[in-house]
Amino acid sequence: MGRSGVGLRRLGTRLGRVGVRLVPALALIRDGRIALGALLLALPVALLAVALLRRDRLWPFLASGAPDERLAVLTLALGLALSWWVAERGRRRLGPGGGPVAGARSRDPFIQAFMEMRTGVAALVVIGLVYLAALLTPLLAPFDPAMQGDLVTGRLLPPSRDHLLGTDQFGRDQLSRLLYGARISLAIGLVAVGVAVTLGTLVGALAGYAGGWIDAVLMRLVDMVIAFPRLVLLIAIVALFQPSIVLIMVILGLTQWPHIARIVRGEVMSVREREFVVAGRVLGFGPTRVLVRHVLPNSLAPLVVAASLGVGDAIVVEAILSFLGLGVRPPTPSWGVMVAEGRAHMLGAWWLAAVPGMAIVAVVLAFNLAGDAFRDALDPRRRR
Numbered sequence: 001m002g003r004s005g006v007g008l009r010r011l012g013t014r015l016g017r018v019g020v021r022l023v024p025a026l027a028l029i030r031d032g033r034i035a036l037g038a039l040l041l042a043l044p045v046a047l048l049a050v051a052l053l054r055r056d057r058l059w060p061f062l063a064s065g066a067p068d069e070r071l072a073v074l075t076l077a078l079g080l081a082l083s084w085w086v087a088e089r090g091r092r093r094l095g096p097g098g099g100p101v102a103g104a105r106s107r108d109p110f111i112q113a114f115m116e117m118r119t120g121v122a123a124l125v126v127i128g129l130v131y132l133a134a135l136l137t138p139l140l141a142p143f144d145p146a147m148q149g150d151l152v153t154g155r156l157l158p159p160s161r162d163h164l165l166g167t168d169q170f171g172r173d174q175l176s177r178l179l180y181g182a183r184i185s186l187a188i189g190l191v192a193v194g195v196a197v198t199l200g201t202l203v204g205a206l207a208g209y210a211g212g213w214i215d216a217v218l219m220r221l222v223d224m225v226i227a228f229p230r231l232v233l234l235i236a237i238v239a240l241f242q243p244s245i246v247l248i249m250v251i252l253g254l255t256q257w258p259h260i261a262r263i264v265r266g267e268v269m270s271v272r273e274r275e276f277v278v279a280g281r282v283l284g285f286g287p288t289r290v291l292v293r294h295v296l297p298n299s300l301a302p303l304v305v306a307a308s309l310g311v312g313d314a315i316v317v318e319a320i321l322s323f324l325g326l327g328v329r330p331p332t333p334s335w336g337v338m339v340a341e342g343r344a345h346m347l348g349a350w351w352l353a354a355v356p357g358m359a360i361v362a363v364v365l366a367f368n369l370a371g372d373a374f375r376d377a378l379d380p381r382r383r384r
Helices: 002-022 025-030 034-053 055-064 067-092 109-115 118-135 174-210 212-227 230-240 245-271 275-282 287-298 301-323 335-345 351-378
Strands: none
Touching: 025 034, 025 067, 034 055, 034 067, 055 067, 067 118, 109 118, 109 351, 118 174, 118 351, 174 212, 174 245, 174 287, 174 301, 174 335, 174 351, 212 245, 230 245, 230 301, 245 287, 245 301, 275 287, 301 335, 301 351, 335 351
């Protein structure tokens, strides 16, 4: 019995080691990093469940599907690989007692400070999961978002097993429209901020580093753009052209860049007088090299915060334009369009407007909380 017990114990130990190697998230949970380990364990389990439930769509999507369908399959595979890699990397950094392994590289102070802010980490996880769901939409959506049901028996149905979020006035599945609408709203917010950051960084960096008449001219241009009421300017521009998703993205970016330019200009004016920048000039480096390689990299911290807050702002503005009928055109789903279509049925079918409205609030709140956490983590005084 004694030898059998020792043998079983050794076998259990070996199986445990193999299990930890195959599922490294278990090691994180064992060593006390329960939240991270649970997330890295739940994510691949959820992705595997999606692959199992939608196995009939995987090969057709990958073989002859549309680009967004292929992207969904590739996102599924990449999500599985990335979650395992992150868990394995975290397992290697931990010793048997849960502390760091000797010789392991310490965390960056910004990352360490951000990871201590639970609200910011939770908001970042929510943002990541929402974008993951948007990329996996062709696999997750149970129905075609434009497919209409029976207008007699299938319209304005309450949430049920067949339609988890009910149906709208045309019998279309609300869950499918919510998922496809997330792709539109989130893509508009991301691209609009990308346009604003690119243009605002160029103008702000040039104005702050050059100074003189260049700074004066560019800042007067910024003041002139800011002087126009943004919503009125957006409505006027959209009214002059045929509304489209690309036009909404560009317009939102072109009306958001002045605030980015002011932030970048202030940071560049502060950094350009520091010792390492002066040393670069003394060594004979050209203005472009000093600006690109020394000034801008040390001026991007507030830009990250402004960009994270700007995505939420762009999502809200797009929802307002769609609500007013000047944004994304039906039947293309977006959260603003869904709220506008559901306002006429608030008493009898409240979920039509409430669900996309709550989705907008949740995503914008997550971006704002993440932006606040980035700001606090980047500020040494708040970090202490």
